[in-house]
Amino acid sequence: MKKFGLVLTASALALAACGEEEAAEVTSEAGVEGETQAITLGATAGPYSDMLNKAIVPQLEELGYEVDVREFSDYIQPNIALDNGDLDANLFQHTVYLESFEEQHSMDLSALIMVPTAPMGIYSNVFDSIDAIEDGATIAIPNDPVNAARAFLILEDEGLIQLDPEAETLTVSEQDIIENTKNLKFQPIDAGQLPRAVEGSDLSAVPGNYALASEMDLLDALALENMPDQYRNVVAVTADNEDSELAADLVEIVESPEFEEVIDAEFEGFGKPEWMTEE
Structure with missing residues (x-):
């Protein structure tokens, strides 16, 4: 001991x-x-x-x-x-x-x-609200499975995608998407690069710690995650x-x-x- x-x-x-x-x-x-x-x-x-x-x-x-x-x-x-x-x-x-x-x-x-x-959030310099997101928009998401699942859950909560109800919540992936109402295109990148991706993509799903480290305001997110404990x-x-x-x-x-x-x-x-x- x-x-x-x-x-x-x-x-x-x-x-x-x-x-x-x-x-x-x-x-x-x-x-x-x-x-x-x-x-x-x-x-x-x-x-x-x-x-x-x-x-x-x-x-x-x-x-x-x-x-x-x-x-x-x-x-x-x-x-x-x-x-x-x-x-x-x-x-x-x-x-x-x-x-x-x-x-x-x-x-x-x-x-x-x-x-x-600090929750993950969906950030954008292109759109000013979830409702304003256009068809075919590109969203940068974490390239690790755990944080990618979090991004997909936010998108589902916001009505942008629908996930297979039989899929395991904590491990959902792009393959579990059964409806993509805005035809979003997913761009997996390293989580630490997601704050920069706000400039290069239409949308970016940024974990809270990386957002704060980049001096982003959590309340500027178009949507914040309803985080499971x-x-x-x-x-x-x-x-x-x-x-x-x-x-x-x-x-x-x-x-x-x-x-x-x-x-x-x-x-x-x-x-x-x-x-x-x-x-």
Whole structure:
């Protein structure tokens, strides 16, 4: 079982020359008297490292944790770092990706709690509304199956296509389209290039994190996805640490009114998971 490192932050200095002793001691709510718990959290650069720094880290520090936030530029290293103990938790991925990644890489990771997530949107510099989309328009979509399925679900919600009702919702593809009312043409490209595709295509289905990283306004989208909870990002830890004090503190922080206040003020357009919207 991996253990979170403990770092002594108080020391007793023996002043032999004058025969005096001084002791500095810190009592931490996160750990044992005289000790503080140093942790490292990971996230992709952009909205989710911002979410850590603005909505989660301040409350962790109030509990006595010493927190370092490490930013990543890809979706591979954050889970590798979590699995090998370089991170104590991460925030960047949805449940579908997490489960697929740990299966492919023989890891045992656990999703603690879902957080508000930037939705995928349909953006255009050519059309100013869904109704204005012309017959035969080209739409750039993610070239990976998981995010492509999300794009097709948005298009179906907006009445632009109809998907086979027998198809698996989370894995629908172009082959599952049984009606294409606008004769849309699909242009699969790397998800990271989709913000640029807004300039080169009639339409572009841009995942929220890439939109924000490109300084796009989520509310400028012609349509935002009605995101299934499986696509909302999660705070993740290793299975060994699922029942740790840190895990419990992270869940309590995300469920707190203070967390939601920061989300409402700083993360406009982010879709909240069902547990946050239930009355």
